[in-house]
Amino acid sequence: MMIYKSISTxxxxxxxxxxxxxxxxxxxQILNISATTIAEALKFNDVQVRKDLAIISSGGRPKIGYITKNLIFDIEKFLGYDDADSAVIAGAGDLGRTLLSYDGFSKYGLDIIAAFDVREDIIGTTINGKKVLSSDKLKDLCGRMKVRIGIIAVPASEAQEICNSMVESGILAIWNFAPVNLNxxxxxxxxNEDMAFSxxxxxxxxxxxxCLN
Amino acid sequence: MMIYKSISTxxxxxxxxxxxxxxxxxxxQILNISATTIAEALKFNDVQVRKDLAIISSGGRPKIGYITKNLIFDIEKFLGYDDADSAVIAGAGDLGRTLLSYDGFSKYGLDIIAAFDVREDIIGTTINGKKVLSSDKLKDLCGRMKVRIGIIAVPASEAQEICNSMVESGILAIWNFAPVNLNxxxxxxxxNEDMAFSxxxxxxxxxxxxCLN
DNA sequence: TAGATTGTTAATCGATTAACAATC
DNA sequence: TAGATTGTTAATCGATTAACAATC
Structure with a gap:
C-alpha cells in the first residue's frame, strides 16, 4: 500500500x-501537461499546483510536464475512486432519488447498496437499480453487511432518529444533507452538506x- | 446601510x-448565550467564535453573553436572508426538482422565479409553485426580469450551452451543479457545487x- | 467581591507565494 | 545551447490560538 504525506483540506x-x-x-490528444497550464486554466498559482501534484503523483519532467493519463490515474487512486466503500441512504424523497442517481456515485468510489424510507408506497420500489427498504430494517442490514457510510436525506425532523439507528448499527461516517446538527x-x-453555506x-x-463595480 | 468588515471564507x-x-x-428559553457555549457545542475555539460574532453583531456582555434572538437576527441579516435575490434554474430533472423544493431556498434569501427544461412533457408543469418553461425562453425572461443568479442542474453535456444563454441574458452569478468546468x-x-469534493x-x-484506530 | 465572559493584542501555526537551482 | 518546467527552500501572508486586561 502506498503511503501518502498528510494532506490539507x-x-x-x-x-x-x-x-x-x-x-x-x-x-x-494532450499526452503531457504542465502544472503551469493547469494553474492558468483554473486560475491557481503554479507552485501550488505543483505542490499538490507532488503529494499524489510520482512527479513530472522538466520542460515536458506530467503524463496526463498517469496524473488522472494517480488522482483517482488517491481519492479512492478505485476502491468502493459501501453505503446506505436514508430517505428516498426528491433529494434521496437525486443522490441515488447523481452521476453515479460509484464513479467516485461510493457504492450505495440500498435506500430506506418510511413511506409504504415507496418501500419495495427500485430507484436506479437500488431497492428501497423499510427504515425498520436499516439497523439489521447495516450491521450484517458492515456498511461504513450512511447518507441522511430525510426531513430535518426525522434526521436525529435515523442517525441514531445508523450509529447503533456500527456505521462510522455520516453524510448529512438534513439542515440539523446531529448528535x-x-x-x-x-x-454536513451545507446548502445554506454554499x-x-x-x-x-x-x-x-x-459593490466593487 | 451597515458596512461590515471584510470576511474570510x-x-x-x-x-x-x-x-x-x-x-x-x-x-x-435561552435568552442569552455565550461564545464559550457555542464553541463547545460545535467544537470550535471560543476566541474564534467571538471574533466571528464580532464581525456581524453589535457585541455581547461580559458574564452574560449575547442576546440569542438578536444574534440570530444579525447572522440572518448578514447572510442576506432578509433580502431575496431572484434566480432561475435550468434543468427540472431529479436534481432540479430537489433544488426547487429543498427546504425552501426562500428562507435563505433566494427566490427562484422559474425553471427551464427542454423536455416537452415537463414544460408547462409546476413544481413547488414554480412554472417550468421551455429553455428557449430563458434568455428573454432573464433579460427582462433582470435575474442575477442562474442555477445549472442540467446534465454535464448540456451545461456549457445553457451557461452561455445565461451569460448572454446578463446573469451575474452561476451556481453550477453539473460536474464540468464552465467557460x-x-x-x-x-x-461549483462539488459533490465529488464533498x-x-x-x-x-x-x-x-x-488508520489511527 | 469573585468569577465568568467579552474583546483585543501578541504569538503561533500553516498555507500560499516568491526565488532559485536542477533538469531535460 | 537556451529556455521551459520541475521541485525545493525561504519569505510572506493570513488564520487560529494564547494571554490578558476590562467589565458586569
Missing part, C-alpha cells in the same frame, strides 16, 4: 478540480462584486 | 453553523480515522 478540495479539468481535455458519539464522523458564499461574493 | 463557512445551532435551541467571461461568477473529504477523513 485545501489541497483535497483542489484535487477533484484538477481531475475534472484533466478529464475535460480532448482524449489522447453522535465522538467515534462517528459527520459531514448559497451564503455565492450571494456574498455576488454582493461584494457589485 | 472560513468565517463565512461557520456563520450558517452558528445560525443552525442557535435555531436548534428551545424557543425563548465564462471574467465578469461572471461561477460557484465525497472525497468524507472518505479521506474516514480512511484517516481508520
Amino acid at each position: 485545501q489541497t483535497l478540495q483542489r484535487l477533484p478540480m484538477y481531475l475534472n479539468y484533466l478529464k475535460s481535455l480532448p482524449d489522447n 453522535v458519539p465522538d467515534s462517528v464522523l459527520v459531514q 448559497l451564503a458564499k455565492l450571494s456574498k461574493s455576488l454582493s461584494k462584486k457589485l | 472560513q468565517t463565512l463557512q461557520r456563520l450558517p453553523m452558528y445560525l443552525n445551532y442557535l435555531k436548534s435551541l428551545p424557543d425563548n 465564462v467571461p471574467d465578469s461572471v461568477l461561477v460557484q 465525497l472525497a473529504k468524507l472518505s479521506k477523513s474516514l480512511s484517516k480515522k481508520l
Whole structure:
C-alpha cells in the first residue's frame, strides 16, 4: 500500500478540480501537461499546483510536464475512486432519488447498496437499480453487511432518529444533507452538506462584486 | 446601510453553523448565550467564535453573553436572508426538482422565479409553485426580469450551452451543479457545487480515522 | 467581591507565494 | 545551447490560538 504525506483540506478540495479539468481535455490528444497550464486554466498559482501534484503523483519532467493519463490515474487512486466503500441512504424523497442517481456515485468510489424510507408506497420500489427498504430494517442490514457510510436525506425532523439507528448499527461516517446538527458519539464522523453555506458564499461574493463595480 | 468588515471564507463557512445551532435551541428559553457555549457545542475555539460574532453583531456582555434572538437576527441579516435575490434554474430533472423544493431556498434569501427544461412533457408543469418553461425562453425572461443568479442542474453535456444563454441574458452569478468546468467571461461568477469534493473529504477523513484506530 | 465572559493584542501555526537551482 | 518546467527552500501572508486586561 502506498503511503501518502498528510494532506490539507485545501489541497483535497483542489484535487477533484484538477481531475475534472484533466478529464475535460480532448482524449489522447494532450499526452503531457504542465502544472503551469493547469494553474492558468483554473486560475491557481503554479507552485501550488505543483505542490499538490507532488503529494499524489510520482512527479513530472522538466520542460515536458506530467503524463496526463498517469496524473488522472494517480488522482483517482488517491481519492479512492478505485476502491468502493459501501453505503446506505436514508430517505428516498426528491433529494434521496437525486443522490441515488447523481452521476453515479460509484464513479467516485461510493457504492450505495440500498435506500430506506418510511413511506409504504415507496418501500419495495427500485430507484436506479437500488431497492428501497423499510427504515425498520436499516439497523439489521447495516450491521450484517458492515456498511461504513450512511447518507441522511430525510426531513430535518426525522434526521436525529435515523442517525441514531445508523450509529447503533456500527456505521462510522455520516453524510448529512438534513439542515440539523446531529448528535453522535465522538467515534462517528459527520459531514454536513451545507446548502445554506454554499448559497451564503455565492450571494456574498455576488454582493461584494457589485459593490466593487 | 451597515458596512461590515471584510470576511474570510472560513468565517463565512461557520456563520450558517452558528445560525443552525442557535435555531436548534428551545424557543425563548435561552435568552442569552455565550461564545464559550457555542464553541463547545460545535467544537470550535471560543476566541474564534467571538471574533466571528464580532464581525456581524453589535457585541455581547461580559458574564452574560449575547442576546440569542438578536444574534440570530444579525447572522440572518448578514447572510442576506432578509433580502431575496431572484434566480432561475435550468434543468427540472431529479436534481432540479430537489433544488426547487429543498427546504425552501426562500428562507435563505433566494427566490427562484422559474425553471427551464427542454423536455416537452415537463414544460408547462409546476413544481413547488414554480412554472417550468421551455429553455428557449430563458434568455428573454432573464433579460427582462433582470435575474442575477442562474442555477445549472442540467446534465454535464448540456451545461456549457445553457451557461452561455445565461451569460448572454446578463446573469451575474452561476451556481453550477453539473460536474464540468464552465467557460465564462471574467465578469461572471461561477460557484461549483462539488459533490465529488464533498465525497472525497468524507472518505479521506474516514480512511484517516481508520488508520489511527 | 469573585468569577465568568467579552474583546483585543501578541504569538503561533500553516498555507500560499516568491526565488532559485536542477533538469531535460 | 537556451529556455521551459520541475521541485525545493525561504519569505510572506493570513488564520487560529494564547494571554490578558476590562467589565458586569
